[in-house]
Amino acid sequence: MKKAYYLFNPGRMSRRDNTLKFEPVAKEGEPAPKPRYLPVNGVSALYIFGSVDANSELFNFLGRNHIPVHFFDYYKHYTGSFSPREHLLAGQMLVQQVGAYTSLKKRLHIARSIVDGATFNMLKNLRYYQNRDRDVLNQIEQLELLRQNITTVNSIDELMGVEGNSRQVYYSAFDEIIEGFAWEGRRKRPPQNELNALVSFGNSMCYSICLDAIYNSQLNPTVSFLHEPGTRRFSLALDMAEVFKPILVDRLIFRLCNRRELREQHFDFIDDACFLADSGRKVFVKAWEEKLQQSLHHRKLDRAVSYRHLVRLECYKLAKHIIGMEEVYEPFKIWW
Structure with missing residues (x-):
């Protein structure tokens, strides 16, 4: 393997x-x-x-x-990837994918599904901790209200606004969920405290495994639906990462912090910026790889699949929708 x-x-x-x-x-x-x-x-x-x-x-x-090879700089920011020639790319898929992007109706359906999956998984995390005596009811109610707008907005910009507001509400619950570190708002360029450093690093890792999964499908990583395609980035990986960040990144951060597997000594402060130290990075990466190798019983497939393979299955699902094999794209949602 x-x-x-x-x-x-x-x-x-x-x-x-x-x-x-x-x-x-x-x-x-x-x-x-x-x-x-x-x-x-x-x-x-x-x-x-x-x-x-x-x-x-x-x-x-x-x-x-x-x-593929993924590179991170001195401060552990993701800087880029060496991606081998796309051996699975197919002309028909590329034409259909670009067609889905240029059709507002099709693009909105896919983008709405991505935001629906992402916010559903955020909500699932909040409800998990609400049931364990963490006071996040206000965030749950706000997120439920924001989710009602997903099907009513008529533009990608409006949808991005819903996604951004939802994540802001979701992040505001971190102070209640996480012990040992203060949240103090999202600050990413550069991260200014320990939790921001963890979120930035974890999101980079999630982006890279989504890029790997896209590479092993027939999808083109530069043609996206929620995030606007741009130069020098694989924006489809950003789309796919939205669905999996609450499942893979956030849940791992909650565990590592609340079990005190990560402590103050695992971080470095440099010029008002906070980064994972070498020791902290190794703790996170070890737990990250163990998480990706864990298996869960997939309801529809009725068999065990690893979290890493789950991301690849999501790409296959999107590809089937784009070429017309599936009428709708249904994002992965946590059921446990």
Whole structure:
């Protein structure tokens, strides 16, 4: 079974036959660590957090084996991806996807479904904690009212307004849900406290797995429906991430904070900005990967699927709707 690998240490990566060879940089005064070898047929994606040297031969090798690479900067912000040539892209799908984007009726249906799924999953999280003696009833009522507008708005801008207001209401409940850290509002450029740092980092990770899932479908990642397509970004991954951020990112943050798996020492403050320290990043990524590998019983398929595969199934579902195999697109909604 393939798995994602996360590289935190600086070093050099190269090809050796059909394996990836990673040579970590030795710390001053210490012997050089032993190289690590990764069989290429066991790698689904690479996440680069440290300073890693590589050459074009390696990226050609990764491209031929359909392995994407996601890069994060010194402050752990997502900066971009190496995406292999789209081996699954089909001309018919691209034409239909662009057609769905240019048709306001079709685009609004898909965009409304995405916001419906995202806000439903937010509401499910709030109700979970309301049932556990957290006072988030006001946010639940506000979110329920906002959700009523999803089917009545007639433009993407209005729909984005509903989504933005819904998320603002949802985030305002974090102070009640999370112990140990204060929320103090959403601040992302740069994040100014621990929770904002966690949300920014978690959202970047969610964006990257959605991009991986899109890459393994016939969808084009640059043609989106809720977010406006733009230059230098895969906006469809932003669309897909909206549905899964409450499920994957937020629930993980709640757990890590409330169980004190993340503490003050796991964060760094630099020039009025807060970022996950190396130790905190490793805690988050370990828990993130464990979450993606967990399985749940899928109601419609009547079998166990991992959370990572769940994201891919969502892309397949959207693709079927776009080419007319499914009349409506129904977003994934939490049932537990």
